[in-house]
Each structure stands twice: as structure tokens, then as C-alpha cells.
Amino acid sequence: MCTTCGCGDPELVPVELHEKILAGNDRAARHNREHFLEAGVLALNIMGSPGAGKTGVLEATAKAAASKGWKLGAVSADLATDNDARRLEKAGIPSKAITTGQACHLDAELVHRSLHDFPWRDTDVFFIENVGNLVCPAIYDLGQAANVVVLSVTEGEDKPLKYPVMFKAADLVLVSKVDLVPHLDVDLPKLRDAIAHVMPTAKVIELSARTGEGMDRWIAWLEELRRPILRPAHARSHTHEHGHGHDHTHADDHAAEHTHAAEHTHDHGHGHDHGHGHDHGHRH
Numbered sequence: 001m002c003t004t005c006g007c008g009d010p011e012l013v014p015v016e017l018h019e020k021i022l023a024g025n026d027r028a029a030r031h032n033r034e035h036f037l038e039a040g041v042l043a044l045n046i047m048g049s050p051g052a053g054k055t056g057v058l059e060a061t062a063k064a065a066a067s068k069g070w071k072l073g074a075v076s077a078d079l080a081t082d083n084d085a086r087r088l089e090k091a092g093i094p095s096k097a098i099t100t101g102q103a104c105h106l107d108a109e110l111v112h113r114s115l116h117d118f119p120w121r122d123t124d125v126f127f128i129e130n131v132g133n134l135v136c137p138a139i140y141d142l143g144q145a146a147n148v149v150v151l152s153v154t155e156g157e158d159k160p161l162k163y164p165v166m167f168k169a170a171d172l173v174l175v176s177k178v179d180l181v182p183h184l185d186v187d188l189p190k191l192r193d194a195i196a197h198v199m200p201t202a203k204v205i206e207l208s209a210r211t212g213e214g215m216d217r218w219i220a221w222l223e224e225l226r227r228p229i230l231r232p233a234h235a236r237s238h239t240h241e242h243g244h245g246h247d248h249t250h251a252d253d254h255a256a257e258h259t260h261a262a263e264h265t266h267d268h269g270h271g272h273d274h275g276h277g278h279d280h281g282h283r284h
Contacts, residue, residue, distance in 0.1 A: 022139070022140075025107050025140055028109045029140075030143070031108075032108055032143025035115070036143060036229075037229060039121045041123055041125070041229075042124065042126065042225060043126045043127075044125070044128065044145065045128050045130060045137070045146070046127050046130060046148050047134075047170075048134070048152075049133065049151075050132030051132070052151060053150055053152050053209060054084075054129055054132070054150045055084045055087050056209040057150055058074060058091070058129065059093075060207075061222075062092045062093050064215040064216070064218070065219055065222070070124040072092075072123060072126075073094050073119070073123035073127070074128070074129055075097075075111065075114045075118070075129065076088060076095055076129040077097075077100055077128075077130055078097065078099060078131065078132075079099065079103075079131065080099060082099070084097070088129075093127075094118075094119065096114055104136050105139075106128065106137065106140065107140050107142070108141060108142050111142045124226065125226065134162075135165070138166040138169040145229065146172065146225060147169050147171050148172045149173050150176050151173055152176045153176070153177050153178055153184060154184065154186075157187055157191040160195045160199070161198065167198045167202075171203065172221060173199070173202060173204045174204075175188075175204060175206040178206045188206075203221075205218050
């Protein structure tokens with residue numbers, strides 16, 4: 001649990017202060033989202049528990065997307081190491097580590113600061129690999145176009161029922177490590193039912209980073225999500241000042257047409273229920 005925000009624990013941080021923290025985070029998230037949209041970059045918040053296979057999926061994505069000619073980039077968060085960022089670099093994804101110390105999630109300002117000295121504008125798809133945690137990351141908007149939750153078959157069938165806020169905030173669930181199913185006592189239909197119970201309109205892709213099973217569907221989903229935010233043909237340059245102000249040169253009016261596709265509405269009431277269980281196959 002974070003020592004700075006308390007992650008919603010009113011005994012550590014009063015409700016009023018926590019609401020101010022979330023409001024400030026949302027302002028920073030809107031700023032990040034403007035940057036991504038103006039640059040025509042698809043930004044995704046990759047969430048999941050420790051060991052779910054988030055980094056492995058991204059490594060496999062670099063290989064599976066090679067034929068697309070996409071430029072990928074990532075920031076990878078961990079409490080104390082840069083291990084995952086180094087793995088992504090070896091896989092061919094330019095990456096930057098964000099060490100969060102005692103913070104169990106990323107926030108929009110941490111992401112914003114990480115963009116200052118990272119060539120994210122050169123990317124087509126930018127992954128924000130969040131801290132391994134199935135609770136707090138779901139509450140914090142980072143400016144992403146969509147939330148992706150990676151859930152390993154090794155975690156059991158009831159994880160979506162135990163952590164509903166995370167799955168309600170997801171636009172896509174990647175059920176990972178399906179190559180291990182023959183060796184596990186896991187009931188995939190039961191897992192699918194649990195996801196559907198929390199996300200009635202769930203979009204789920206079952207895949208294996210090791211064998212490549214299902215990776216084509218994941219790449220197709222990314223490709224479909226990219227279409228509304230492709231860079232305008234005559235986009236003007238966009239500058240980013242690092243001082244107290246931020247100088248924005250808007251790319252083109254066409255970028256504004258796609259803002260609605262990336263905006264996420266955040267209810268900062270008692271439940272923090274984001275309700276994003278939508279099938280992007282129909283939305284985009």
C-alpha cells in the first residue's frame with residue numbers, strides 16, 4: 001500500500017485528501033492523453049498481478065508485430081528493479097524503467113515525467129506496464145487509450161470475482177500461459193464465466209507468449225484500436241516544454257475527432273467503478 005496516497009484507506013489518508021489526489025491525477029492524465037492523441041500514438045495501460053506474464057506478452061508482441069512495421073515503446077514500472085525494462089529492450093522494444101519505491105501503482109504524473117527524456121513520439125504503440133497489482137492500478141487513469149489486464153491461468157478461476165474493480169476497468173483481458181493448461185488443475189470455462197460475471201460485455205483473448213497461440217488475435221485487436229488515432233498525414237510539429245508551462249502545438253483538427261475513443265470517465269465515489277467492460281471489436 002502506498003504511503004503517499006493510502007490507496008483509499010481512510011485511516012491513512014482522509015477521504016477528502018484522497019479525492020484531491022485523484023482529481024489532480026485526472027488532470028495530469030488528460031494532459032498525457034492530449035499528448036498521445038496529438039502524436040497519433042496508441043497508449044495502453046498493461047495491468048495484472050506479479051507473475052501474470054505482462055512482460056512476456058510484450059516480448060512476444062514485439063516478435064508477432066514485426067511484420068506490421070510498428071515502432072513499439074514502453075515504460076515498465078516496478079518497486080525496486082529495472083529487470084522488466086531490460087527484458088523489453090532485449091526484445092527490441094525501446095523501454096524506460098520507472099521505479100516506484102513504496103508506491104504500488106503508477107500515476108499520471110509519474111508517466112508524464114517519464115516521457116520527458118524518452119522518444120515516445122517515435123512510436124506507434126506505447127505500452128505502460130504498470131506495477132504488478134490487481135487493486136490500485138485500476139483506480140488511476142494514466143492517459144491511456146485502453147486498459148489491458150493480463151490474467152494467467154496459474155492464478156485460479158476466481159481472480160475476477162475477488163478483484164472486480166480491476167476487471168470492470170478493463171477493455172480487454174488477456175488470459176495468458178494457456179500452454180500450461182494441460183499441466184494444471186484449472187477449469188477454463190469456469191474462468192471465462194468468472195470474467196463474464198464481472199464484465200458482461202467482456203473482450204477476452206486467450207494466448208501463450210511461449211508458443212504464440214492467440215498472438216494473432218491480440219495483434220489484430222491492437223491494429224483495430226490504432227485506426228482511429230493514426231497520425232494525420234500533415235501533422236504539425238508538437239513541442240513539449242519541461243518548465244512550469246507546457247507549450248502545445250496541436251497536430252491537426254483531425255486528432256480531435258478521436259478524443260472520444262480514448263477518454264475514460266472516472267467515478268471517484270465510494271466504489272471507483274469505472275465500468276469499461278466493452279468489446280472494442282464493435283466500438284472501433
